Amino acid sequence: MKYEVTAIALVVALLLALMRAVRGPTTFDRILAVNAMGTIAVLLIAVSGFLTGRPDWLDLALIYALLNFIGTLAVLKFIRYRNLGLDGGLERRHQEEMFPWKPPR
């Protein structure tokens, strides 16, 4: 019973995230919606694994959580640099411009 209730709550959250992704209005709403959807997907897979009596889906959900991170990193890098292929030197210089910090001697 408790798994059903959890699944229904997750589906409600999914629909809310869907509404935010579709209505928008700014791009950042959509980014947040996709991020939330990633978390909801992980939880929904885990719960439905218990719901259908196969708790080994938990491993799958864990891998999803790790994969979500790649997309989030790419989005963050795109917003910050407008580029995904910056070499390390350029990135470091950019960072030094943004955060001028000298290591203590």
Added chain:
Amino acid sequence: MTDWLHLVLLIALVVVALDLARLRDLFAAAMLTGFFSLLCAVYYTIVDAVDVAFTEAAVGAGLSTVLMLGALSLLDERVETGRVRNRIGALSAALAVAAMMLYATPDMPAYGDPTSPVNQPDRPAWRYVHQSGKEIGVPNIVTSVLASYRGYDTLGETNVIFTAGLAVYALLAGVRRKRGQDAE
């Protein structure tokens, strides 16, 4: 028991697809394709196609988003699609593909059909279904087929994809070097 879940997920997929067709902001569209892939992955998991779901989550939601953002970073700052000229042509192409898929679907054997290849003892599928647990020791049938019965096939595929990736990387490295020289 989870029928309502199927319904909600499929309706959500349709809503996201319609919104993708409507959107003109390419960055938002890239985000929404990630959303679509996540919904697909959840749905595949729920209908027991765990391996497909896994590929969808890794390639569709993870890698495709990265690739699309990489393509966007090569475009101008202001990313918008132009006006669509040939709406009727695009719509009829999409409808034709959908019709072909729907036409091909009934060729699949029905669920639990005794005459389907899975239920014939002299076909290899029978052995995969009934023996792979004992022979290979992996609970998932698809995994044991991919990684053990057809292990050499998978090894070859991996080599092909690795070679293709290396070739693309080599080509792109040439482009980047040339562009760097132009900038100097």
